[in-house]
Amino acid sequence: MILKTDTASTEPTPAVTRAAAILRAGGLVAFPTETVYGLGAVATNARAVARIFEAKERPHFDPLIIHLGSADWLERCVASVPPEAGRLAERFWPGPLTLVLPKRENIPDIVTSGLPTVAVRMPAHPVARALIHATGAPVAAPSANRFGQLSPTTAQAVEEELGERVDLILDGGPTQLGIESTIVALGETGPRLLRPGPVTLEELCECLGREVAVAIGPAATPESPGMLLRHYAPRTLLRLFDPSTAPKAALACRVGLLAFRAAPTSHEFAVVETLSATGDLREAAANLFAALRRLDAAGVDAILAEPVPETGLGRAIMDRLRKAAAPRA
Missing domain, CATH: 3.40.50.11030 (Threonylcarbamoyl-AMP synthase, C-terminal domain)
Structure with missing residues (x-):
C-alpha cells in the first residue's frame, strides 16, 4: 500500500504516524530519503531486520545502514566516536554521508553481518526524519529494491520492485539526489572511502584536512553496503x-x-x-x-x-x- 505524505510538514502526518506504528510492531516500511527510497525496520529488532533480507532477497553477509533521528542518537548505536567522525557528522549531517564506526553490543549481528562495526547516518529528508522520530528508535534501511537491482527513486518504483513484501510505502515524491550515500570508515588506519556518493572525496579531504584513502572495489567480506562486484544493475545487459x-x-x-x-x-x-x-x-x-x-x-x-x-x-x-x-x- 502506498500512502502519500506531506513533505513540507514539520509535524508527523497521519501517514507517518501510521508508518511509525507499523515499524514499532515489527513491520517493514519503505520511505523516501534525500538519496533513494529505503526499506526500514527498527534496527534493534532482529526479527524485523531479518524480514528486510527476506523481502530484498539480500545475502546476510551484506551489512545494513542504520538511520538516526539526530546526531545525539549516535551513542545508541556506536561504542565510540573518533574526533574525525565528529567533524564529518558536524559538517555533513543531516545529509548523505554514512560513517562506519565500532558498534555497541545492543545492535544485532544481523544488521552488521557479524562485523564489529556499524554503518550509521542521519538523513536530511523531512519524511525520513519525521518517521524515525515518530518511531522513537533507529531504523535499519537499505535501498527498497530487490538485491542487486536498480535503487528506487520513487514510491512507484518501490511498489514495482517489492509489492506486497512491504507493509507500507510512504510516498514523498521523487528523491532529490538519486544516488546512495557516501560511506566512510573511520578506524586506527585513518579515514577510508568505501563507497563514493553525493559527499565527494574532495569535500571529505577538505573537511578533515588530510587525504582520505580510497578503498573502493569488490570485497570478500563487505564492510558496508555497495561493495560487492555486481550491484545497482538493470535486468537488461x-x-x-x-x-x-x-x-x-x-x-x-x-x-x-x-x-x-x-x-x-x-x-x-x-x-x-x-x-x-x-x-x-x-x-x-x-x-x-x-x-x-x-x-x-x-x-x-x-x-x-x-x-x-x-x-x-x-x-x-x-x-x-x-x-x-x-x-x-
Whole structure:
C-alpha cells in the first residue's frame, strides 16, 4: 500500500504516524530519503531486520545502514566516536554521508553481518526524519529494491520492485539526489572511502584536512553496503560505451543508450535517455536510476552507458555504472 505524505510538514502526518506504528510492531516500511527510497525496520529488532533480507532477497553477509533521528542518537548505536567522525557528522549531517564506526553490543549481528562495526547516518529528508522520530528508535534501511537491482527513486518504483513484501510505502515524491550515500570508515588506519556518493572525496579531504584513502572495489567480506562486484544493475545487459571509438557493428541489435549529455549522431539507438543536457553531474546523478529503469522497461536487447567525467560526483556515477556492467554470476 502506498500512502502519500506531506513533505513540507514539520509535524508527523497521519501517514507517518501510521508508518511509525507499523515499524514499532515489527513491520517493514519503505520511505523516501534525500538519496533513494529505503526499506526500514527498527534496527534493534532482529526479527524485523531479518524480514528486510527476506523481502530484498539480500545475502546476510551484506551489512545494513542504520538511520538516526539526530546526531545525539549516535551513542545508541556506536561504542565510540573518533574526533574525525565528529567533524564529518558536524559538517555533513543531516545529509548523505554514512560513517562506519565500532558498534555497541545492543545492535544485532544481523544488521552488521557479524562485523564489529556499524554503518550509521542521519538523513536530511523531512519524511525520513519525521518517521524515525515518530518511531522513537533507529531504523535499519537499505535501498527498497530487490538485491542487486536498480535503487528506487520513487514510491512507484518501490511498489514495482517489492509489492506486497512491504507493509507500507510512504510516498514523498521523487528523491532529490538519486544516488546512495557516501560511506566512510573511520578506524586506527585513518579515514577510508568505501563507497563514493553525493559527499565527494574532495569535500571529505577538505573537511578533515588530510587525504582520505580510497578503498573502493569488490570485497570478500563487505564492510558496508555497495561493495560487492555486481550491484545497482538493470535486468537488461548493460555495458560501458565510448561512442567515439565504438564501431557501428557493435549496434547490430536493438540498443538503448544512456547518454551523459546528448546522443552521438554517428550511431542509431532504439531508445536514448540523457542524464544532463548541460553536463551537470548532480543532475546526472539525480536522473541515473530513473533513466536506467526506463531503459530497462523499453524492451531493448542491451543498454550502452556513456562514461561521465570521474571528478567530484562523477566518481559515484561511474562506481554505479561499473558495478551495473560487471559480469553476471
